[in-house]
Amino acid sequence: MNRVHFHNIADEAGVSVRTLYRVMNNQGAVSSATRRKVVTALNRYGYLCSGQKESQTILFDIIRSSFIERVGILLMQRLSLRDFRCVLSNHTEQKERFLDAVSQAAVVVMCSFPTETLLQEVRAANPDCTIVNILGGVGGDVAIDSDDYQGGQLAARHLFANGHRHVGVFSSLDQPNHVERYKSFLGQMLFLDPGCKVEFHEYFPGTDPGDFWMNYFRAHKQLPTGFFCPLGGIADYLPYCAEKLKLKIPDDFSLIGYNRPEERNYVQPLQPFDSIVFDVEQLTAWGEYYILNRPMVTNQACIHTLLQPSLEIKGSVRNINS
Incomplete structure (x- = not known):
């Protein structure tokens, strides 16, 4: 399934997103007929909404981001098949409710770039839960991420090999993965040619x-020959x-x-372009594995799993060596 968002599912069921959340969280104040419509729509996308009290609760903290939502939905699909x-929660919108839900969860999946302070609050709310941190850097019992250091290096080597010595980097610095991609890109470019010019422009x-x-x-007016966007969406x-x-x-x-x-699912690009990519299905498979094998993570050290990125060439980098 591609590009499915919670508001799309709510529209299909003819309800508000708030009602969708109530059904997903097995809360009251929803009529039986409405609940059936919502469950039918959710099941169509692989959710389990049976509300079985005996099954373990997995709490997903998902911020509003189409890419992060996609990762969370895929992992939910895998876990729902296992009962x-x-x-669903979002600590940025309802912090107290999120922490209340943490206290009842066996596993908390952080798809929200959590700060160290937030992770400490989660641990204080439920010392026995397993914290799985998805794409948020190191932190929690398990952290699963792409190797952003290697990704930045791949981008730098690709541009350098095609003759680019004046490059602009365009990204936000609010997420640790964006910072890591920029730092490794800059370091690799300067290693390959100490005289190259790398401009950074913050979004x-x-x-x-x-x-x-x-x-x-x-x-x-004078443009770099190459543009690199560690924050992929603005590209x-x-x-x-x-x-x-x-x-x-x-x-x-x-x-x-x-x-x-x-x-x-921001906008449909006008043309394809070269990108550093990693396998989202592999990311969710590792998430499922660690949730099913929690005895491995009962110690205090964080298990950090990095996915290897790759370069996907679409023809948007010109060779200017000649």
Whole structure:
């Protein structure tokens, strides 16, 4: 299943997202007829909403992000087939309710880039639960992530091999994985050529990506030959802005993004572009494995599993060596 969001499922069932959450959390104040409609829609996408009290509760803390939602849904699907009760929460919107749910959960899956403080609060609320941290760096009992250090290096080597010595990096710095990708990219470029030029331009979350790119192009007449976007989502909007300015990729500049656009569901890219990617199915398979094999993680040390990224070439990087 691709690009399924909770509001899409709610629309299909003809209910609000709040009602969808009530049914998923097995709460009251929902009529039997409405509950049946919601359960039918959820089951169509692989959820288990039987509300069996004897099954163990897995609490998912999922922030509002299409990519993170996709990862969480895939893992929910795997676990629901094994008769776990999956409960959805978002600590950024209802912190107290989230911590209350933590106290009743056997496993807490953090799809929310948790801070160390939040992880400590989760542990205080339920010392016996297993904390699985997805894509949030080190922390919890198990941390599963892509190797962002290697991903940044792959992007740098790809641009360098094609002759690019003046590169712009465009990303937010609010997530540890974005920072790691930028730092490793910068380090690899300077290692390959200490005289190369790497410019960093920070994107602030909440800014319209189209406005971000148009403001950049207005302020910079001399463009880098290569663009790298560790925050993959903003790369989806770049070809549209380039077209408005009569710029072509890769004729006027080359582009590398991060993760596949279809895994984000922001906008349909105007053209395919080279990306650093990792296997989301493999990520959720590891999540399922560690939840099913929790005796391995009863010690105090975090088990950190890194997925190997790869370069997916679509023709958006031009060879300018000649």
